[in-house]
Amino acid sequence: MEFLLNPWPWYVSGPLIALIMALLLYFGKTFGMSSNLRTMCAISGAGKFSDFFKMDWRDNAWNLTVVLGAIIGGFIAVQFLSNDSGTHLNADTISELEAFGFSKPGTTLVPKELFNTDAIFSFKGLSLLIIGGMLVGFGTRYAGGCTSGHAITGLSSLQRPSLIAVIGFFIGGLVMANLIFPIIF
Amino acid sequence: MAYLKYLLVGIIFGIVLVKSEAVSWYRIYEMFRFQSFHMYGIIGTAIVSGILFLQLSKHGKLKSKKGTEIYVIEKEKGLIRYILGGTIFGLGWALIGACPGPMYVLLGTGVYAMLIVIAAAMLGTFIYGILKDKLPH
Numbered sequence: 578m579e580f581l582l583n584p585w586p587w588y589v590s591g592p593l594i595a596l597i598m599a600l601l602l603y604f605g606k607t608f609g610m611s612s613n614l615r616t617m618c619a620i621s622g623a624g625k626f627s628d629f630f631k632m633d634w635r636d637n638a639w640n641l642t643v644v645l646g647a648i649i650g651g652f653i654a655v656q657f658l659s660n661d662s663g664t665h666l667n668a669d670t671i672s673e674l675e676a677f678g679f680s681k682p683g684t685t686l687v688p689k690e691l692f693n694t695d696a697i698f699s700f701k702g703l704s705l706l707i708i709g710g711m712l713v714g715f716g717t718r719y720a721g722g723c724t725s726g727h728a729i730t731g732l733s734s735l736q737r738p739s740l741i742a743v744i745g746f747f748i749g750g751l752v753m754a755n756l757i758f759p760i761i762f
Numbered sequence: 763m764a765y766l767k768y769l770l771v772g773i774i775f776g777i778v779l780v781k782s783e784a785v786s787w788y789r790i791y792e793m794f795r796f797q798s799f800h801m802y803g804i805i806g807t808a809i810v811s812g813i814l815f816l817q818l819s820k821h822g823k824l825k826s827k828k829g830t831e832i833y834v835i836e837k838e839k840g841l842i843r844y845i846l847g848g849t850i851f852g853l854g855w856a857l858i859g860a861c862p863g864p865m866y867v868l869l870g871t872g873v874y875a876m877l878i879v880i881a882a883a884m885l886g887t888f889i890y891g892i893l894k895d896k897l898p899h
Contacts, residue, residue, distance in 0.1 A: 581781075587800050590782030591807025597775045598808075599815045602832050603824075604767060610863040614880075614887040621884070629891035642765045644866050646772015651870025653773065654780035664786050667797040674791070686780070686868065687787040687859060692875040703878070709858035710879035714886025716851025717862060719897065720844050721837060723851060724861040728805060733812025734834035738844050745848020746855060747794075753856035754794035 582660040598730055606639060609726035611717035613637070613644050655686075677762035705761070712749075720745060776867045785867050787859025794856050843899040854886075 585593075598608040615630065616637040623630035634641075664683040674682040679690050689696070696702030717723040720742045722731060728746065731739020779785045782804055793801035818824050819832035826832050855861050858879055860868055865883065869876040890897075 584783050585778075585781040587782070587803030588807050590778060590784065591804045591809075592811040593774075593778045594782070594784075594804065594808040595811035595815060597771060597778070598812055600771050602815075602819075602834070603826050604771075605826050605828060605830070606768075607835065610861070610866075611887075614862060614883050615891070617884055618888050618891065623888050623891060626888075627891040627894070629894050630888075639765060639768045642768040643772035643775065646769040646774075647776040647779070647863060647866045648772075648870035649769075650773040650776015650778075651780055651785070651867035652776075652872075654777045654867075655871045658777060658781060664783050664788055666788055666792055670788065670792045670795060670797045673795070674788070683786075683788050686783075686785055686871060687873050691787070691859075692873050697875050697878065705857060706875060706878045707882040709854045710882025711886035711889070712850055712854025713858060713860075713862065713865075713879075714854075714883030714888075715890045716847050716849070716854060716886070717883075718847070718887045718890040720847030720851055723863075724805075724855075725863055727837075727848070729808050729812060730834055731837060732809045734816050735813070736834075736837050738837035738840060741841060741844035742848040745845045745850075746852040748845075749849040749852020749854070750790075750794040750856040751852075752849075753853045754791055757853075757857075758791075 579660075581658055583662050584664065594729060595733070598725070598733065601643075604639075607726070608730045609640070609722055610644070610647075611714075611723040611726060613640050614714050615718060616641060677758065679762075716749070775863065776870055779864055779867045780871060785860060785864040785871070790856060790859040840899055843897070846898075 601608045616634050619630040619632050619634045666683040671682045679688045691702065691705060720727065722742060727739040727742040732743060783789050783800065784804055789801055792798040816834065824832055862883065865876050865880055
């Protein structure tokens, strides 16, 4: 059982993520998580403001069901399939993040300095969560997909637009982690 | 009951993303600092496996549940929307340490702050919907 409870190696995890894509294609659907944001906008009545959201959300109910499953899966994984091994990060990563003021990097999935209650109720913390969320929501729809739709599905089907999008993902991520983090933390 | 299979796929997805540490904020930071192979290994083997699966399907070895051909819809041609939209998403991905799948998975692990992130992501998608026709694509 220990191999199940420990973090899974990348060469097991990667093919399993491809299996998720394969199962959804087998069911006649696609692997694209960011589409759910558009569906949830449509359910919330965004169709009154833009034709982009005039859609029958029931057509995407299957994808919202995947979302519900993902939430349950996250719960199951931490409650029943985890031990306290933590994430084995590079020593440089740990010391850099400690210098930014993050305590005990890797012992949890996310830093409490960004996601715990104190962070939510601080101006800086709340701003970062909102700005980050908006960048993700705007960017994925502008690019027409996220990691699942472009990086996994798009690159697996050898599509040039997805390669361009993934290059964009990395430009943005590299700029944030290397140039902007030293300013904001 | 037709939805049960999607629920199960979602559950497997959530478990795999937690156990692979792909939902770890720290792993995303580490990836964008080139300090670990872990995330590149996950994404790389996922793509290689995906290519193999789609090539097998293409050559008629695998069919969908309904017996039809398995294929991925072609993305529209373009440059600006992909590079610009991709970069904007990347900025958010590194900051939040989660893309649109992991956001929900992390919510399930008990990171309730993700509710704020998800609401903000919906707002971002809404703003795109409003500005869509004015943006270069």
